[in-house]
Amino acid sequence: MSGTDEIRDLLAAVALGAATPEEVARVEAAAAADPALAVELAGLRAAADGLALDVPQGDPSPGLKASLMAEVRGEQPRAVPAGRPARRRRSAWLRPWPAVAVGVGAVALALAGWNIALQLDDAPARRVVSVAVQGTEDAPAVRGQVVLAPAQDAAAVFLSKLPPPALGRAYELWIIRDGTPVSGGFLQPVGAGAATAVVTGVAGASSLAVTPEPPGNTSAPTAPPVVRVQLPA
């Protein structure tokens, strides 16, 4: 078995956290020198990360929060070290949706269609709905699905057939409420042209959008959306 084959043989174990520290070090060193290997490892890690949500859900006791907050509030306030640049810009909710996105026009940005495909729970407050989506005219091949779980104030987004973003950009999800986008974080690549994200805080949002953005941007979209999804009221 060649060195490359041996490394590839270890990728899944590394992604699952089932490799030894020495094996992890070897794989990460190889991935650092081989972009194709790095992409493969990232895809397997994204799949492994999804397993964390594949568990029966339950709530911790109220005492956990009380204990945790008592410890947190009991610590001295911290100052951000001088000279370190601010990691974030001013709050996203203070900024308007940029003209570049609005200018493309509501018709062009709207989905060709969406439908509610699933209703897995009879209780309206907990009703889970799935919205099938397709790309805007900037990326008409994009297909995907947004699954809303109101009981958890969360949405899971799955997209495929995404065009490669411009160099130095990655796809970012935006939660749009009252016309103002708030970052929902960057989507995780899970293979060629495919990406996924799970976000919370979607209650009251009118739509979701995805735009190609430079890493670290959380203030406002800077490019037209490749997907914009109207959410059911």
Place this chain on the structure above:
Amino acid sequence: MAPAPSPDDLGRLADEDLLARIEGGDADAFELLYDRHARVVFSLAFRLLGDRSEAEDLAQDAFLAVWRRSASYASARGSVRTWLLGIVHNRGVDRLRRQAAAVRRQEALEWQALATAPPPDAADAAVSRVMAGAVRQGLDDLPPEQGQVISLAYFAGFTHHEISEILELPLGTVKGRMRLGLDRLRRSVGDPGLAES
């Protein structure tokens, strides 16, 4: 740090913006982040450790790590939720590996037997399934021998060498099953057919 927003405004911030405030010592932002993710964090911790008290201890440990080291988050490597769950998983597996190997082996075998039992609450199972999305569907669809090694690795914290011993299989077979199963999960997340179903 910017002036503190009202509770309503704070609630509209993305997780990444909350982390920026947490980095500056904003306990209200931390409390909101806890409220958003406590359920999934505790649920994963409980799934890993199987004991409510230990799971809450692990969840507290993970959230305190976020409070004290929020600056270590890198958005390019995934969402805040993924990062947080990664902390839970890594620390949970560390705890599992500190347990006696014999005890862990017995628990793993018992868990394998329980894994075929139906879920106790169909509604919760449905929501859990939706939240896990295509990954969950993919896990359900995996051949049992692939799902078995993935579960032993991810949820029981065994290395591929240990799984080889437990299942009395050649190491190459274990690694092959891991690779095939995880690759299948990866493809299922990006499967266009899912989006159009």
